[in-house]
Amino acid sequence: MAGLRGLVADTRPLRNEHFRRLWLANIVTVVGAQLTVVAVPAQIYAETGSSAYVGLTGLFGLVPLVVFGLWGGALADVVDRRTILVCTTVGLIATSALFWLQAAVGGLDVWLLLGLFSLQQAFFAVNQPTRSAVLPKIISLDLLPAANSLNTTIFQAGAIAGPLVAGALIPVLGFSWLYLIDTCTLFATLSAVVRLPRLAVEGAAGAPGLRSVVEGLTYLRGHPVLLMSFVVDLIAMTFGMPRALFPQVAHEAFGGPAEGGLAFALLFAAxxxxxxxxxxxxxxxSRVDLQGRAVIVCILLWGVAITGFGVAVGLxxxxxxxxxxxAAVLTLVLGGAADMASSAFRNSMLMTAATDSVRGRLQGVFIVVVAGGPRIADVAHGASAALVGTAATAAGGGVLVVVGTVVAALAAPAFVRYRISRTMREVT
Structure with missing residues (x-):
């Protein structure tokens, strides 16, 4: 039994009432959010029949993520973080309601849908760095890897339920109901953030402008291990995230309907x-000291898994x-497990190595990389699939992940050697 307890998730962070309230709210919210994540590309593909148009969600999501992710991180290093969370959550509720309205009216231009997606991503880009910067203020540093794992787990659990529910409901109810459910579930998060204590920034100075953003990037440049954590994630997500291909793959390779269906849902949920x-x-x-090496191994596993996915599609x-x-679903499952561990390690490294006065800005960079990389991948994979097909695009991307990660590891041996003490008291 003791060995089993050492394997299963560490739930000690849930003893903290603020973290527990946010975590429980996320159980409700992420399901609704994932309905929208699935509904947007499905609606675009249903209206256009083109993976290239689906890939444009990457471009329309990337620009606000970069601009507002960096600015939002700077804002989170100046303004009370609870206030930011409340305002951006209200903004997310409003944009989700607009998604519902455009689907309910029907017959609107696809560019309007892409514009709404950009607006939603702007609110998301300010919200997420702030939420991450809050975590070290409410959780002890030694529990950050466990807390990040719990957050990732519940987010990804919603990402399973969302596609499965969406795949079943889209042909029956249409897109508007999915957007409406997302709108309603966001009120759970609003209730949780309203009940947080005031979260003023320690050592806050200056205004959240361009200079503040540059200072955060300069800080990052002076910490090459943290910089490399972003580089390897960009390699993994830019070359190896094939989600823009899922609608076409489900329809053409696995015989699903153009507007969704079981194969579509399984690919998104895997x-x-x-x-x-x-x-x-x-x-x-929580027991891994060589976190840099662990990140490299996890990303290599991700690349191998995506290569296997492309091979399965081709066969x-x-x-x-x-x-x-x-076979395709199993390879994606393997990749998801590897990505979860990589994310937990990278986020914990970032939180423990940064002071509170720059955490918001570094988390802004983190969200730009974590969410922006897949947006770039959407554009690249969508365009590549039109030229060489979905199988070659996915398999080739996986190979590039492996090659790029090996090159990065050889170029930055300090990252591979990165070690953090179990008590989180010293970093070497």
Whole structure:
């Protein structure tokens, strides 16, 4: 029993009432959020029949993520972080309601949908760095890896339920109901952030402008280990995130309907399913000292898994859609588990190595990388699939992840050697 307890997730952070309230609210909210994540590309593909248009969500999401992610991180180093969370949560509720309205009216231009997506990503880009910067203020540093694993697990659990529910409901109810559910579930998060204490920034100075952003980037440049944590994640997500291909793959390789269906839902749910499994058995993450090496291993596993996904898609015609769908889903599950561990380590490294006065700005960079990398991947994969096909695009991306990660590890041996003490008192 003692060995089993060492494997399963460390739940000690849930003893903190503020963290527990936010975490429980996320159980409700992430399901609704993932309905929108699935509904937007599904609606675009249903209206256009083009993965290139689906890939444009990457471009329309990337610009506000970069601009407002960096500015939002600077804002979180000046303004009370509870206030920011309340305002941005209200903004997310409003944009989700607009998604519902455009779907309910129907017949609107796809560019309006992409514009709403950009607006939503702007609010998200300010909200997420602030929420991450809050965590070290309410959780002891030694529990940060466990807290990050719990957050990732619940987020990815919602990412499983969202696609499965969306895949079943889209053909029956249409897109508007999914957006409406997302709107309603966001009120759970609003209730949780309103009840947080005031969260003033220690050592806050200056205004959240360009100079503040530059200061945060300068700080990052002076910490090459943290900088490399962003580089390897960009490699993994830019080359290895094939989600823009899922609608086309589900329809053409695995025989699903153009507007959704089971294969579509399984592909979208597979990576989160792997992340949840990795989170359930994440008790070991708090005991890892060589976190840099662990990140490299996890990203290499991600690259191998995505390569396997592309191979399974390519063999669907020859070996049959059903067995290859199973193989494709299993490879994505493996990739999701590896990505969960990588994310927990990288975020914990960032939180423990930065002072409170710059945490918001560094978390802004983090959200730009974590969310921006897949947006770049959406554009690149969508365009590449139109030229060489979905199978070659996915498999080639996985190979590039492996090659790029090996090159990065050889170029930055200090990152591979990065070690953090179990008590989080000293970093070497």
């Amino acid at each position: 990576i989160p399913a792997g992340a949840v499994l990795g989170g359930i058995f994440s008790g070991w993450v 669907a015609d020859r070996l049959g859609p059903t067995p290859m769908l199973v």
